[in-house]
Each structure stands twice: as structure tokens, then as C-alpha cells.
Amino acid sequence: MTAQRSEYTARHLSVLEGLEAVRKRPGMYIGSTDSRGLMHCLWEIIDNSVDEALAGYGQSITVILHADSSVEIHDEGRGVPVDIEPRTGLTGVEVVFTKLHAGGKFGGGSYTASGGLHGVGASVVNALSARLDVQVDRGGKTHQMSFRRGEPGRFADRGPRPTADAVFTPFEEASTLDVVGKAKRGVTGTRIRYWADRQIFTPDARFNYDELVTRARQTSFLVPGLRITIRDERGLPGTPGEHEMAEEVFQHDGGIAEFADYLAVDASVTDTWRIHGSGSFTETVPVLDGSGHSRLTEVTRDCEVDVALRWGIGYETTIRSFVNIIATPKGGTHQSGFEQALLKTFRKTVEANARRLKAGNDKIERDDVFAGLTAVLTVRLAEPQFEGQTKEVLGTPAVRGIVSRVVEEALTAKLTSTARGEKTQANALLEKIVNEMKSRVSARQHKETQRRKNALETSTMPAKLADCRINDVERSELFIVEGDSALGTAKLARSSDYQALLPIRGKILNVQKASIGDMLSNAECAALIQVVGAGSGRTFDLTAARYGKVILMTDADVDGAHIRTLLLTLFFRYMRPMVEDGRVYAAVPPLHRVEIVNPGGKANETVYTYSDAELHRVLTGLEKSGRRYKEPIQRYKGLGEMDADQLAETTMDPRHRTLRRVRYREAATAETVFELLMGSEVAPRKDFIVAGAAMLDRDRIDA
CATH class of the missing domain: 3.10.20 (Ubiquitin-like (UB roll))
Incomplete structure (x- = not known):
């Protein structure tokens, strides 16, 4: 056999010109061709409208999801330019929608800060659309141009409604921007409607309504006063518009401070603090001169920093970062500078007040500072450097130092302020962070020393624990019982092979109101955390838990319900992964x-x-x-009234008992309920009790 000769010459090279490159390699521009890529196209158009509002032109944007799978975006900005662009001889509309790397966001001429950077957004969407119509209100006239897969022309619609499959006639010689109506004096804006090309996108690609609403809400926080309307006319099953048109309007005048309050789910330790600042830096970039040649030029950039942050009593951390209102979910130099400033500032402040705070010699770590933090970080600068077109990571190096300096100076001033209100909040915050450090250190020590001991080892568990014999975590069960009287009966009723018992004395500490230090020093709470054996708070390690099930076995009366709620509050606050994993149960005694x-x-x-x-x-x-x-x-008013056989038959024997699994479906709702029932604010709880008083059956009160 003769091997076939392989040739590779210049004629084998392909040169993709214009929008043809986008259609051949769409993933390079929008990431993927599934629903994520479809949504990315929508963000490109919406972000252009938001940039207009950010520049001070127009305060209203409307997004309509049509039943024919098209999407329409209206804004009240200045409108895409309709005059002739001198270099190409084309109208501004055709340049923006057909030429890659063309737009008003280069060189800082039209936008000081914008989400769009590369000038490819509108043209990429156009290239990947079976049809795109754009109408521009400008100069007292309404201008219109249509495109099919990026090529300008006209559609011959048969009815009153435009369709993607209408007969299309491309322009043969010169393109024409049609004037289709008159616009009121002073009225400007752009309306874009497009149909995604199903030759490009996967058959199951759909616009995600929930994601769109989340992004719209987020943007309304970032651009105070901007009104964004989302309308869904598709009638898709499982969406709010399934049975009738759904419409939501978002407008928030409070800016990112209101955004931080919206994101926070726990009771506050501090108010929402607002930090403003700015800085400048120089960078060398290629700039086109008058003859069209590129020259390396040193330019000065301004960077504005705006931060809203607050600490709550919980330990979850929520940080949202943005560059020119574009979300950066993977962070970047601005978020690195922010985190660096927080850790540095708190370390210095805690060290300076170590004696008063009883901080000891342990060092504050990142997790201690970030426990309970909710923060929104935004920076605005011209032509930021992103890693890729999807703009998920900011890469401009100089921003790190600017953000770090601004945050450090402002936060230091807050923590050292002598004003009564700020001083009280600063002290409470420093105590919380030191308590988090102590909790972390204590949890580490517990984890090192509190492992299940075998029969030949000395047990470090509390003396009142009646442990089980097996080492199989999946089969083992820990019953938390109310009082010593119930413990005596439960010992006779249990199967000691796999059922362990831990008695508690009455009502444990309400950890929703208590500090971490108080919780760790409380004998009942400390014993329970020690017996579970997986630590507490942020350092909780579910894989180290000693039992497959934790069962709260309290009396079937009001006091028993209260004790169960106190125990659930402890698990929710400090051992939440146990609840999330479905390992916490409530026994149901008769x-x-x-x-x-x-x-x-x-x-x-x-x-x-x-x-x-x-x-x-x-x-x-x-x-x-x-x-x-x-x-x-x-x-039965209590478990102690049952004999061992009755307790085993009704409550402890897996063959006959009923258990209620404690579900964890929505963190925000659960946090709100626990704060209402167990928090430090009395007034909302009083209102709740008064509102439900009419439904109370007085005969059920044990008195």
C-alpha cells in the first residue's frame, strides 16, 4: 500500500471575514450555544441600554419575551447614531450591527465607563440572529433597518406581525436606513427585536425568566433610579407567565446600600456602611492616531470605588463585585484588594485592642472577618482589562491597590470613630470577629480531640452521654432527650447497639440572641457540639459527624415544643450542614x-x-x-409517663415509630422565621403572637 501524500499550503488556509467568523466559532464570543449563550446575547443588548442610562441618558428599559421566541428591548437613550460614519460610508446603525470592534466605547469619547468594551456585542447578536430589527428615534424621525444573519436588507412580512421566516431581500448595491415614522420632539431611544438563529443554538435553548429577573433586579440596584420592566408573553409551563402575561418592574433609588440590605438574611450587627473613594493610575495602551496608525501611549485612568457592606449575626458570607455594572462572579483585582484591606485593617485594630477584647495570641484569619459579611463592591473605570469576552474576572492590576487603599482608610476611620453610634457598632463587630476566631480555634481543638473512641480508649465525651456500641455512622442515632426522668426510661427502651442518648437539662441557651462566646461557654450547647463531634459554625465538617441521625425527643407539650425550637436554632446557626443533609429529625411521641x-x-x-x-x-x-x-x-404530658415498652413501641423502635425530618429548603425563609421566634427584636414577635391569638385553643394550655 502506498501512503497518501499530505500537503499543507497557503490554499488550505481559511480566512474568516466580518461576521462569518462569529457564525463559524460562536463559542469564542458567547461562551456556548445553549441557554447560557442565548442569555449572554440578551445581556449584550441590555447592557448597551444600561450604559446609556449610566451615562445619564434615559431612565427606563423594557424587555419583552415574545411568544414567537423573539425578544425585544426598548430604551430611552440617545439612540444609535443614524448619520454616515466617514471611514466606511455606512450609517451608524449598520456599522454598530455589522462591524466587529466598532462602537462608541473606545478611547473614552462617548462613555467614561461602560459594560461594553470590545465593540462586538451588538454585531455578534446580529450575526447569530435569524432576524434582527432595529428602530431608532432620533432627530424627530423613526429610522429602521433589518438584518438576516448579519446581512442588511428588507423582510416582506405578510401580516401585521413580523416573523423570522418572512421573505428576505438583501440590499444589492448600497444599504438604506429607512425612515418609517415621526418621533416626538426631544424623544430618543432604540428598539431592538431579534430571533435567535436555530441553526446556531441548540433546540432546547431558552431564555431563562428567573435569571433575567435576577439580573434586572441587580442592575436596578447598581444604577439608582433606573426603571427596568420585564414582560413574559411566552406562556411556558413552570414560569410565572404560564397562564397569563407576567410583568415585573424594578426600580431602587437606594443604590448598592439597598442592594446589600436585600442580600442580607440575618439580623444586623452593624448598619450598612457606605465607602466611597477614587484613585488614578497610568497604563500604556495602543492608541490610533489621526492617520489610523497605532502608537503606544501612556494614558491616565481614573478609578471610582463604591462599597456597601454590613455584618450580621450569622456566619454566611455574601460578596457581589461589579465593574461598570457588569458582574464579576469570579472576582478579580478589585475583589482581591477589597479582601486584602479588610483582613489587614481588622488585624491591626484587633492587635491594638487585644487586651480589651481578650483576643489572646491567636491571629485573626480571613474567615473570622468574613463571617456574616454582606458586601457589594463596584468600581468604575474606562477600558478595564477583563479575562475574556464574558467579563467574569477583572485583570487591571492597578485597581487592586486603589480599592485596598480606599477601603482601608474608610474602614479604619469607622472602627476608630469616637461618635457614640459608630463606636458601639465597631465594638460589637470587633467582639464578633474575636468570637469567631475563638470559635474557630475551639472547633479545631474539638476536632483534634473528639473522635469516636473504641472500647480500649478513654472516652472524652460528657459523662451523661449514653453512647452506642457500633462505629457505623450511617446506622447510628443520637437521641437528645428532655430531662433525666425521660433518660431513665429511654435507656431501657433503646437498642444500645446503635442508639445513643444525651439528656439536656430544661431549656438550653437561645443562641439566636447569644454571642458565640456565650454559646461555647454554655454547658448544654458545648456538650451537644462535642457529642456530634464535627465542630461548629464555618468550620463544621459534616464528614466528621459521629451519628447518621440526630433525633430531638421532647415532650408533646408547649415546653417540649419550645425546647425543640431552641435545639433547632442551635443546629441551624452552628451545625447547619446537618440540617441541609437531612440528618436532623424530631421524634413524634403519642x-x-x-x-x-x-x-x-x-x-x-x-x-x-x-x-x-x-x-x-x-x-x-x-x-x-x-x-x-x-x-x-x-x-401523656411527658415522655417520663411512659414505661420502656410503650416508649420503644411508639417513639424509638424504627419498626413502629414516626419521625419528622427537619427540611432545609429556603435559607432566607428559615433565617427569617428563626429571627422572628428566637431573635433579640421583641416587637415583631409580639405582633406575631397578637395576630395569632384568635386561633389559640385555650383548652390546650397546660395551666
Whole structure:
């Protein structure tokens, strides 16, 4: 056999010109051709409208998702230029929508700071659209131009509504920007409607309504006063517009301070602090001169920094960073500078006040400072350097130092202020951070020393723990029981092979109101964290947990419900992964025991009921069938009233018992409920109690 000769010459090279390159390699411009890429195209058009509003032109943007899979964006900006661009001889509309790297965002001429940088957004969307229509109100006239896959021309629509499959006629010699109507004096703006090209995008690619709403809400926070309307006319199943048109309007005049308050889900330790500042830097960039040649030129850039931040009582961290209102989910130099400034400032402040704060010799770490932090960081500068067209990471090196300096100076002033209100908040914040450090150190020590011991080792567990014998975490269960009386019965009722018991004395500390230090020094809370064996707070390690199930076994009365709520608050605040993983349960002991009398020598039958309604149904059924039961019916007010057999049969034996798994579906809702029921603010809890007083059955009160 003769090997086929392989040739590789210049004629094998392909040169992609204009928008043809976009259609051949769309992933290079929009990341992917699924729903994410489809949404990226939409952001490109919306961001152009937002840039106009950011520059002070127009305060209203409308986005419409049409039933025919097209999307329409209206703004009240200056409108795309309609005059002739001298170098190409084309109208501004055609240049913007057909030429890559063309636009008003180069060199700082029209926009001091913008989301668009590379001049490819509108033209890329046009290239990947089966049809795109643009109308511009400018100079008292309404101008219109249409495109098919990036090529200008006219569509012959048969009906009143435009369609993507209408007959298209491209312009043969020169393109024409049609005048289709008159605009009111002083009215300007741009309307764009396009149909994504299904030759490019995957069949299941859809505009995500929830993602669109989230982005619109976010943008309305970042541009105070901007009004964004989202309308969904598609009627897709599973969306708010499934049965009728859905419309949401977003406008927030409070800016990023209001954004930080919106993102925060826990009670506050500090107010929302606002930090402003700016700096300048120089960089060498290629600049076109009058003859069109590129020359390296040193230019001075201004960078504005705006930060809103607040600390809450929790330990979750939420940081949102933006560059010219474009989200940078993967951070960058601005976020690095912010985090560096926070850690440096708090380390210096804690060291200066170590004696008063009882900080000891341990060093503050990043997680200590960021526990409970909610922050929104924005920087604005001309022509920032991003890593890629998707703009997820800021790369401009000089921004790190500017952000770090601005934040450090402002935060130091806050923490050392002598004003009464700011001094009180600063002290509370410093105490929280030191407590976080102590919690981290304590958790590390617990993790090192609190491992399950085998039979030959000395146990470091609390003396009151009645542990189980097996080492299989998946099978093991920890029952937290209320009081020593219930413990005695539970010891006889349990299977000691895999069921462990830990008694608690009455009502434990309300950790929603207490500090971390108070929680760690509380004997009941410390014992529970020690027995679970996985640490607490941010350092909680679910893989180190000693039990597969934690079951809260309290009395079936008001006090028992309160104790269960206190225990759940502890798990929610400091051992949340246990709840998230579905490993926390509440036992369901019965309320009544009904002994049914059987005729003759047959043994009596026992029935347990778990509510008054169930008891009523059982008794009614017995009366209808003519069967008798012993009086009085036993009413259990506590677990200690049961004997071991009854407790095992109804509450502890997996073959017969009922458990309620504590679900964790929505963190914000759960946080709100815990703060309402257990937090330090009394007034909302009082209102809640008064509002529900009418539904209370007084006969259920144990008094």
C-alpha cells in the first residue's frame, strides 16, 4: 500500500471575514450555544441600554419575551447614531450591527465607563440572529433597518406581525436606513427585536425568566433610579407567565446600600456602611492616531470605588463585585484588594485592642472577618482589562491597590470613630470577629480531640452521654432527650447497639440572641457540639459527624415544643450542614393511649393517637362499632409517663415509630422565621403572637 501524500499550503488556509467568523466559532464570543449563550446575547443588548442610562441618558428599559421566541428591548437613550460614519460610508446603525470592534466605547469619547468594551456585542447578536430589527428615534424621525444573519436588507412580512421566516431581500448595491415614522420632539431611544438563529443554538435553548429577573433586579440596584420592566408573553409551563402575561418592574433609588440590605438574611450587627473613594493610575495602551496608525501611549485612568457592606449575626458570607455594572462572579483585582484591606485593617485594630477584647495570641484569619459579611463592591473605570469576552474576572492590576487603599482608610476611620453610634457598632463587630476566631480555634481543638473512641480508649465525651456500641455512622442515632426522668426510661427502651442518648437539662441557651462566646461557654450547647463531634459554625465538617441521625425527643407539650425550637436554632446557626443533609429529625411521641376492651378472655388492644382530632375519630369509630374502652383515657404530658415498652413501641423502635425530618429548603425563609421566634427584636414577635391569638385553643394550655 502506498501512503497518501499530505500537503499543507497557503490554499488550505481559511480566512474568516466580518461576521462569518462569529457564525463559524460562536463559542469564542458567547461562551456556548445553549441557554447560557442565548442569555449572554440578551445581556449584550441590555447592557448597551444600561450604559446609556449610566451615562445619564434615559431612565427606563423594557424587555419583552415574545411568544414567537423573539425578544425585544426598548430604551430611552440617545439612540444609535443614524448619520454616515466617514471611514466606511455606512450609517451608524449598520456599522454598530455589522462591524466587529466598532462602537462608541473606545478611547473614552462617548462613555467614561461602560459594560461594553470590545465593540462586538451588538454585531455578534446580529450575526447569530435569524432576524434582527432595529428602530431608532432620533432627530424627530423613526429610522429602521433589518438584518438576516448579519446581512442588511428588507423582510416582506405578510401580516401585521413580523416573523423570522418572512421573505428576505438583501440590499444589492448600497444599504438604506429607512425612515418609517415621526418621533416626538426631544424623544430618543432604540428598539431592538431579534430571533435567535436555530441553526446556531441548540433546540432546547431558552431564555431563562428567573435569571433575567435576577439580573434586572441587580442592575436596578447598581444604577439608582433606573426603571427596568420585564414582560413574559411566552406562556411556558413552570414560569410565572404560564397562564397569563407576567410583568415585573424594578426600580431602587437606594443604590448598592439597598442592594446589600436585600442580600442580607440575618439580623444586623452593624448598619450598612457606605465607602466611597477614587484613585488614578497610568497604563500604556495602543492608541490610533489621526492617520489610523497605532502608537503606544501612556494614558491616565481614573478609578471610582463604591462599597456597601454590613455584618450580621450569622456566619454566611455574601460578596457581589461589579465593574461598570457588569458582574464579576469570579472576582478579580478589585475583589482581591477589597479582601486584602479588610483582613489587614481588622488585624491591626484587633492587635491594638487585644487586651480589651481578650483576643489572646491567636491571629485573626480571613474567615473570622468574613463571617456574616454582606458586601457589594463596584468600581468604575474606562477600558478595564477583563479575562475574556464574558467579563467574569477583572485583570487591571492597578485597581487592586486603589480599592485596598480606599477601603482601608474608610474602614479604619469607622472602627476608630469616637461618635457614640459608630463606636458601639465597631465594638460589637470587633467582639464578633474575636468570637469567631475563638470559635474557630475551639472547633479545631474539638476536632483534634473528639473522635469516636473504641472500647480500649478513654472516652472524652460528657459523662451523661449514653453512647452506642457500633462505629457505623450511617446506622447510628443520637437521641437528645428532655430531662433525666425521660433518660431513665429511654435507656431501657433503646437498642444500645446503635442508639445513643444525651439528656439536656430544661431549656438550653437561645443562641439566636447569644454571642458565640456565650454559646461555647454554655454547658448544654458545648456538650451537644462535642457529642456530634464535627465542630461548629464555618468550620463544621459534616464528614466528621459521629451519628447518621440526630433525633430531638421532647415532650408533646408547649415546653417540649419550645425546647425543640431552641435545639433547632442551635443546629441551624452552628451545625447547619446537618440540617441541609437531612440528618436532623424530631421524634413524634403519642398524646393518648386508648385501651380497647375485648370480650371474653381475649387480651385488650392498645391504640395510640397523636392529636386530639385523631383521638376523636378513634373514639367515634369505637362507639359506632359498639366496642368499649377503658376510662379514663391516658393523656401523656411527658415522655417520663411512659414505661420502656410503650416508649420503644411508639417513639424509638424504627419498626413502629414516626419521625419528622427537619427540611432545609429556603435559607432566607428559615433565617427569617428563626429571627422572628428566637431573635433579640421583641416587637415583631409580639405582633406575631397578637395576630395569632384568635386561633389559640385555650383548652390546650397546660395551666
